[in-house]
Amino acid sequence: DKLVIATHNAGKLREIAALIEPLGIQCFSAKELDLPEPEEIGNTFADNADLKAREAADLSGLPALADDSGLCVDALHGAPGIFSARWAEDEEGNRDWMRAMDRVWRECEATEPDAAPAAHFVCALAIAWPNDGQAENFEGRVDGTLTWPPRGEKGFGYDPIFVPAGHELTFGEMEPDDKHRMSHRAEAFRKLVEALQ
């Protein structure tokens, strides 16, 4: 009944903590435990989630849950995908989400001028136990379209330019509970809870 949330991303941590809260599990963040940020060398969301979960479990001696996620844009052949965080980074590695959103939108405009570009978020969750060498994976996805200019301050990352299918508000404008009803992260989390019960 103890779990490490193996992420250094404050937005993810907030969402995962809210999803876990009803389960009454005692959670520790990677920051609290001073865990390093592993290099994400995998080729898929699942591979990266696995390596983050396994490393955090081994270093902390506790079960660890990791999240690898990103925005995939059809017109960009799935980019930025697993490189979603990297698209926000400048030369020094500082993240600026406006920079990332702006790049996504400009590259879309260059390929597909007046449409609302189709896109989806993917979330791969992995849970690993200490010194076990493997992890279990659960994946979620939410489809939608991109919009410009960015709207809303409530989410994180690419939320201000993502409108989930069948809705008008961006994820950035939605209340957290509404995002949790339909998000890629919530879907992956439901699968994880079902499998563990």
Ligand code: ITT
């Ligand atoms: P950790 O590896 O420490 O968990 P990170 O930010 O480096 O944090 P990722 O490599 O998985 O994590 O990067 C995924 C990026 O995709 C993330 O930084 C967000 O910008 C974006 N992203 C993922 N889920 C999102 C969501 O629900 N809303 C908006 N953007 C999201």
